[in-house]
């Protein structure tokens with residue numbers, strides 16, 4: 213998987229542009245993502261595991277299909293699909309452990325992902341940046357989905373914000389280990405028992421960096437709200453329900469354009 217990712221980004225711009233995304237084909241290659249209206253110093257390739265991925269669009273539903281380079285890197289599609297299948301298994305295992313830790317049935321979360329999960333995998337390439345203090349690979353954000361399982365290489369650059377004092381702390385690369393991020397959806401499902409962490413990616417003047425996050429997301433029609441079993445008179449729901457697909461579609465749109473308004477965030481649904 214790492215090799216395929218390196219081979220893909222090493223191709224000429226024309227090769228990558230053949231699988232470039234646009235507003236009609238939103239998956240594939242692009243180098244113009246924005247986080248909170250600021251352009252990120254990176255190029256990426258996105259693919260989904262369930263095809264087509266369906267998300268709401270202008271009061272209709274849009275089908276999203278993957279785009280694969282036809283010949284090079286060799287077997288890119290097969291390698292990516294196989295990796296995706298393993299990530300899905302791991303993701304469900306992690307969700308089962310989280311359910312148990314909350315005193316819920318082991319498979320409490322599974323139904324939210326059945327019949328068209330909107331999970332996707334992203335290949336990230338952060339080229340060396342001549343002025344690393346003026347740019348970020350990815351601006352500060354929280355992952356909006358359920359869980360993120362991230363593979364990063366040995367270069368380092370991912371930082372998480374420590375809650376006690378607001379310091380940015382480097383997540384040291386650990387060989388052969390994944391980083392698991394709880395996303396906003398688990399924060400809402402657990403009514404704040406779990407919290408999603410703010411993070412960002414620093415760029416490096418000398419070295420390029422590669423990372424591969426798997427974003428585990430429910431089906432587009434999932435209504436995200438604190439789970440009934442976790443609520444009581446003394447622990448009232450901290451969030452109002454929202455439709456994942458609409459949230460996701462709004463977020464994605466803001467990656468294409470510099471919107472004039474702030475990105476949609478879960479605190480907008482706080483009670």
Ligand SMILES: O=C(O)CCC(=O)C(=O)O
Nearest residue numbers: 336350364370413423425
């Ligand atoms: O590259 C990384 O280490 C993390 C990227 C990230 O946070 C994201 O794509 O949401």
Ligand SMILES: [Fe+2]
Nearest residue numbers: 353354355411
């Ligand atoms: Fe992230």
